[in-house]
Every structure is written in structure tokens, then in C-alpha cells.
Amino acid sequence: MPSASDPLNWPGYPETLARARQQTGADESVTYGQVLIGDIDVMLIEFDFRFLGGSVGTATGDRLVHALSTARANGTPVVSLLATGGSRMQEGMFSLLQLQRVARECHLNRESGIPHIAVLRNPTTGGVWASLGAGADVILGLSGAQVAFGGSRVRSAEDADHPVFTSEGQFAAGLIDAVVTPDSLPVVLATWLELLTGGTPEPAEIPKALGGTELPATGWEAVMRARDAGRPRAAAYLESYFDAYQLISGDRAGGVDPGVLCGIGWRGGRSIAFAAQTGTATRAAGYRTASRLITMADLFGIPVLTLVDTPGAANDSASEAAGLADSISGVFTAVAAAHIPVTTLVIGEGGSGGALALAGAGRTWITPDAYFSVIAPELAAAILKREAGDDLADQLRLRPQDLLDLGIVDGIA
Template identity: 85%
Template structure:
């Protein structure tokens, strides 16, 4: 006996300095399942958060819908999903914590729609619970918190000890936006401009050049990363998250110098869309030789993923500030650029195509790539003179 009246309790609480609507599932009460009364509680909690314009924190531990109540219980998922959608449209942040176990329709309707998803290490996280999976898949690592993190469905795996700090930090970051554009970061590499196009390309490709992680560390007082595209993919070459700088939140999407995968673009799109809803300005750092060019990424929907970033930036109402810090390789780089707010560092370039690829298309010897680099007008000063960038950092 738990002494509780239902599997869910809720109420307003302080986490750090942020007033939130706290929703907690108790797995000891009928497996944390959702029946009609539970659905009513969830709807009331979510709508109250919207009425008071406060974030939602949900602590999940559930087996899903209450089978004793049949379809009446299952229909509660529609009610919960609708409230989550209305909260998103109203700019209400939602952080969920997946505890052991989190399965069934509650994970699909309440948990998976959250802005930031945390999961406790060792937790079972899956749509189908262990007893309804095949024997050979019962204990597959895909159905765990770490498996979901690896697949891009979870942003952080936390311990019980680290959870309070993670929650309070994320709540500050999600509620700390201001309408002013992000400041342009200072250049961390060379201060002098390249003499010719090939020097610009060579400097951008220099492995000793400061990369995205160095810029994020120098720019932010603190920051946290989101992980994955919520569609089964993670691109380690793209760093997305929200940081704290000068007393306010700034979201960021940063390429780390590798060819960007479809999952990376989808994660960027997810980040920008979330930041737009929450009124958080965005900083993008461009550094990629281009979009990943291989059969795996084509099959993963590379063009559609790139399109989603173009669309997210075009549709956003918040300012997007861009700094090209290394290679700016064609459309795979341009997708991340904020129109009318793009700067470049002295050791970077931006081009419609890489010089070597231009030589291949023109059926020229690869030795001619150095001359083509000049003809492409890809140096920072060329781009500034052409009006492509707003300035050189």
C-alpha cells in the first residue's frame, strides 16, 4: 500500500529559483499506470501550468495505460498529448525525467514530447515493456536509458545525485531567453587575413585551428548539450544546446569540423524550433567541409534533413547569429547560416564548392585546385567585399 489515491501526484514547487508544475508518477501504485482519473489529473496539471505560464517537470515511472479500465484508459493518451501540444504552442518548457521503468503510451504521449529528456542510468525505457517483448529481445540494451541516449532519444543520462543540478540548470536555461541577438564570438585563431584563396582553405583545414568546443568554452559561462534528433540518430560532429552568457540564455548549434550527417541537421532543426518557441536567441557556428556524401546518409534522408534547417531558420521569429569558424562547405554549411547576421573569422572560408571538387567537375587536374580557390572568391575579405558576410570577427 502506498497511501496514495492515484498513480500520479502533482503541484507547484520550486526547483532552484524556478516555480514549476511538478508531476510525479509512483510505480508502486498499479505500476504507475494511467487510468481515467489519472488522465484527468495530468490534464489538470498541464493546463494549470499553461494558465500560470510556468514550466512543467514530469518524473515518469510507469507501465503505460491501465488495462483494467480498457479503452477508457487508453484514450487518456490523446488528452495528454493535446495538452502537451497546447503547452508547446504557448511556450511552456517541459523537462521530463525517465525513471525505472518508463514504458508504454505515457512515454510516447508525455515523455517523448518534452523539450529536454533526462533519464536515470539503468532505467528501462521503451514503448513496449519487458513482458510484452520477445524472449530474445527482453534484455536488449536498446530498451535502456543508455540505449535510448545512444539512439538520439534522450538528451542526458543522469544519476540520482546529479539530477537536482541538471534539473535546476535546464530550467534556468529554458526560461532565461531575451529578444536581443546573440553577441558575435571573438575569433580565437589567426588575426591576419589570408593572402590568397588556397591559404584560406589550408588555414581552415589546419588541425591546430580552434574548433567549436573551444569557442563554446570561451563564449559561455556554462552550457548544457541536447543529444540526438529524436528519430534514431546522433551526429557527434554537431554540438547543440543552450548556454548562459551575460545573464541570459543563448541556444547554439555548432558544427565541429566533420561532414555533417542527416541526424546532425535534424538535431539543429530541433534546437532552433525549440529556441523559437521559448524566445531564446540562437548562435550557429559553421565548420564543415560539407554534408556527408555517402549512401548511408542519403538513405537517412540527408536532403530533407538539410531542408528542415533551412526551413527552421527561415520560419523562426528569434534572431539567429552565425560565425563561420572554419570550413564553409557549400549548402551543408549555408543551411546553418542566419540570413543577414553572418560573420567569419580570419582563418575560415565560405564557398559554393571545395576547390578540389570544382576541379573534378571541370575535368581539370587536381593541381589546378589552388588557382580555382582564388577564382571562387572564398577568402573572408572577398566575402566581405561581396556583401556575403556582415563582418570579419
């Protein structure tokens, strides 16, 4: 007769479970408990691939639900160490339904501001990757691990060894935040836990200007100074501003924009999140990554600093096909919905809506070697059917001092 532990009355399943328990010394494929990582008390969930391939059955689902709900009740972050082939065949749809239960608990934890870091070990496949793993706030993949929704036994022969089905491939596609080694994992976990739990409600301080301090005489001079290849860029500002920082990567939808740096840093004993443009035309993936960063920071009470530096949003056909307008809308919405303060410093070009999307309303400053404009002067000339020249740049009132006089910015850094 079927039982709770053998709902399909699968031939030989009780004996298979007994062997797995004897070989591993564990009752199920998942163990959990509260531990210290660094100085942070966390709920640690660990899968054992030796136990029926780390598969999830009904008893496993019960354990995951209890671990996640306990973390929520105690307000402790979750670290999940995955190594799984997915759902347990011997329990059929009863096994698959556990993914809904796990996804719900992850959602409730996220709504409650409980950080979750997932570590993808070899292998991480199937529904567990799609429910517990891919929904984590920060995702770390161990170097060389197989990571895929479809495991190697269910993929076509030509895709069996494709590099996309690895931690490195998932990172390149913008689906995980970093690839780490087993030796570096403890330090990386401790650092991320400190950053995710170290927010305070005070706004981020304004970074000091790293470039020239003299204000431009004309609008065109402001544009040329902002476009100067020797001007300090976002990376220099981040290094100067933070004691240390960690980057997230990718939009979790298959895209990466190296022209946008997003992450969380440590400054003066507290965490500050950042989204920084690096001077290139920003792509849809960059805006989506920034949205992800701002939304995550808001959930965990971490103030945000944005560094604006872009000639504008990328306007090529590939960007349009990638949903550029929707991705920009997502950043506007994330900033507007945020309960934490968003502080902005324009450090270079502030080109149109592609720059404004990252600007915090009412908390925007500008450096002397930057400009902010409805559009670049050359493009304004094309639209207005005029010759591009100094007079048009002046008429746009895009210099730092113009923007201050107009009340567009709060100050010049």
C-alpha cells in the same frame, strides 16, 4: 454496474484500487502541484509505480490534463517524473484514450511556449513514454532505468535484456538528451529550467576569433588555414563564449551526429542556444538535431548562435538513405521560420549548402582562418573538369575579405 471509476465493471478492480490507495497513501498513480526547483516555479508531475504500476486510467488522465492546463494558464514550466507501465488494463480503451488527451495538452503547452522537462525513471514504458515523455523538450533518463515503448512482459525473450531498452540505450540512439544519476538530478533540473526560461530578444554577440588574425593572401591559403588540424574548433569557442552550457543530444528519430554540438548556454546573465559544427561532414542526424534546437529556442524566445565548420554534408550512401536532403531542408526551414535572431560565425570550412543551412541570413560573420564557398575547390575542379589549383580557389572568391567585399558576410571577427 459500470461506473466512472470502473468503466468496464472489471471483477475485483475496486478492491485493487482500494489496496493501492492504502499502500501508497495516494488517491491515484499521479500526484502534481507547483513547487520551486532552484529559483523557478514549476508544475511537478510525479508518477508512483507502487500504485498499479504507475498506470494511467481515466482519473489519472483527468489529473494529467488538469496539471498541464494549469501550467499553461499560469505560464509555469512542467517537470514530469515518470515511472509507469503504461495504460491500465482494467479500464481498457477508456485508459488508452487518455493518451490522446495528454498529447493534446502537451501540444497546447508547447504552442504556448511552456517548457517541459521529462525525467525517465525505472521503468518508463508504454503509452505514457510515447505521449508525455517522448514529446518533452528536454528528456533526461536516470542511469539504468528501463525505457521502452514495449515493457519487459510483452517483449520477445531474445529482446528481454537488450541494452537498447535502457536510458543508456535510448541516449545512444538519439532519443533522449542525457543520462543522469539520482544525486545529480536536482542540479541538472535547476540548470535546465534556468536555461529554458532565460532568453531575451537581443541577438547573440559575435564570438571573438580564437585563431590567427592575419587575412590569407590567396584563396588556397584560406582553404589550407581552415583545414589546419591545430585551428580552434567549436568546443574551444563554446568554452570561451559561455559561462556554462548544457547539451541536447540526438534527432529523436534514432540518429546521433557527434560532429554537431547543440544546446543552450548561459552568457552574461541570459540564455543563448547554439548549434555548432565541429569540422566533420555533417550527417542527417546532425541537421535534424540542429533543427530541433532552433525550433525549441524559437518557442522559448532564446536567441541562437550557430558556428559553421564543415567541408560539406556527408554524401555517402548511408547519409542519403537517412534522408540527407530532407534534413538539410529542415534546418533551412527552421532558420527561415524563426522569430528569434540567428547569428552565425564561420570558424573554419564553409562547404556548400551543408554549411549554408546553419547560417543566419543577414547576421553572418567569419573568422580570418575560415572560408565560405559554393563548393570546395577540388570538387569544383571535378565538376568543371579542370585541374585543381590556386587559380580556381581565387576565382571562387572564398577568402574572408572577398566575402566581405561581395556582401556575403557582415564582417570579419
